[in-house]
Amino acid sequence: MKKNYIKTLAITGLTILAMSSLAGCAGKTAETKASDTATTAGSKTDTTAAESTTAKGAASGDLKGSISMVGSTSMEKFATALSEVFMEKNPSVTVQAEFVGSGAGIEAVGNGSADIGNSSRNLKDEEKAKGINENIVAIDGIAVVTDTKNTVGNLTKDQLISVYGGTVNNWKDLGGSDQPIVVIGRESGSGTRTAFEELLKLEDKCKYSNELDSTGAVMAKVASTPGSIGYVSLDVLDDTVKTFKLENTEPTPENIKAGSYFLSRPFVMATKGEISAQNDMVKALFDFIYSDEGKELVKSVGLIPAN
Structure with missing residues (x-):
């Protein structure tokens, strides 16, 4: 009877021990899985971030x-x-x-x-x-320029048309000195020339003394030629030439934007x-x-x- 009692206790103890061990393993397994899941998730997040950075770099991309x-x-x-x-x-x-x-x-x-x-x-x-x-x-505005010694400082639209159309040939007729007008322009095919002539309605009617192939060449020719007149892009103006007012208006970005300066393109x-x-x-x-x-x-x- 005593032996059976001891045997029963032993079996019960082993059963409890086995159950505790299994519970411990199960708990450990759950913790391990949770940890592994967190690690995997973290790894995926890092990978996604890296991929996102790579994608962003490709999108903004180094052009070549x-x-x-x-x-x-x-x-x-x-x-x-x-x-x-x-x-x-x-x-x-x-x-x-x-x-x-x-x-x-x-x-x-x-x-x-x-x-x-x-x-x-x-x-x-x-x-x-x-x-x-x-x-x-x-x-851009088209500026009309002359040599720095010219005393004329303002031209009306009609006067400018008369000069380039060849009906006015001397500065004295425009309030200046008795000096021939040297009419300088750009070559055929120039965008500046096309725009200038179209704005004045003088397509293929201008009477040029010189037709030059660049804006820089016009600036240099006007600067070095007494009595000359030429047209150039607004952004190249400097003190080597004198810039006319047109209809008493300076060729400035503000005046062009306001529409008060008539030569723009x-x-x-x-x-x-x-x-x-x-x-x-x-x-x-x-x-x-x-x-x-x-x-x-x-x-x-x-x-x-x-x-």
Whole structure:
């Protein structure tokens, strides 16, 4: 009887011990699983974060390659500043700019030899018909300049038309000295010339003494020629020449924006097709131009933002 009692106690003890051991193992297993789950979750979070960072880097992405711009000499100052800033922001991108005139720029983008055609005039209907898109990036004023010794300081629109149309040939007829007027302009195909003649309704009617192939050449010729008159982009003005008021209005960005200065024209960066159809580098360039920072760049070179 005693032996059976002891045997029963032993079996009961072993059963309790086994149950305790199993409970302990079960508890440990649950803790381990919880810990493993937390570790796995943490690992997944780290991986997701890393993948997110990688994706973000790819999205904002290091652009790589080159952009070619061809066209207007009047846009040289703006295009050069734009290229420098954009390349600084995108070290793996090269922006190559060639300044050979608006007509040549539009032709280059039309035949695919350039990504962007810079034009200092609006596109013609026949150019748009070829699938070339007019992207206006800034507004420029055309300044009328003379040599620094000229005593005439203001011209009316009619007087300017008379000078370039060839019906007034001496400064004395405009209140100045008895001195022949030397009429200087740009070459055929120049965006500045096209815009100037269209604004004065003198297309193919101007009587030029000299037709020069760049804005810089016009500035130099006017500065060195007594009695001369020429037209240039607003952003190249300096003290080597005298700038006329037109209708008693200075050629300033403020006056152009207000509409009180009548000689102004668009700066166009033309593309073959819409901007959205261009490669990532070109799209990024236009994104920058139309951004707040881009607008400040436009202002810094003496132009007016397009929007």
